């Protein structure tokens with residue numbers, strides 16, 4: 001009987017942790033919310049996964065990441081980022097990037 005009680009407690013603790021995790025992921029507004037750059041970023045970079053907050057990577061890492069994503073975009077058959085789109089997105093990410 002004791003074991004059943006423990007299992008039930010573990011399930012309840014798991015449910016609480018899950019609920020907290022979900023609440024922790026509530027979408028936070030991106031920087032420069034509503035600007036042309038933010039809308040382009042969220043539109044182009046939020047189709048396959050949520051648009052990551054620029055704070056989560058450094059400027060140098062964004063540079064590499066956007067190049068890696070060009071490949072994903074091509075593989076998915078989406079239109080590649082134009083030079084102007086890439087400049088706007090990189091500029092937006094770098095202005096708001098995190099620091100080491």
Ligand code: HEC
Pocket residue numbers: 044045046047048049052065066069070072073074076078089
């Ligand atoms: C066509 C779908 C697609 C689009 C559009 C896309 N991504 Fe991705 N992205 C992926 C996939 C798939 C992964 C998972 C990692 C992998 O497979 O390399 C990923 C991973 C990432 C990661 C790494 C997350 C991690 O935890 O390591 C970042 C950051 C990222 N993408 C940023 C961007 C940015 C910035 C753009 C816009 C330029 C973008 N993505 C557009 C498909 C996409």
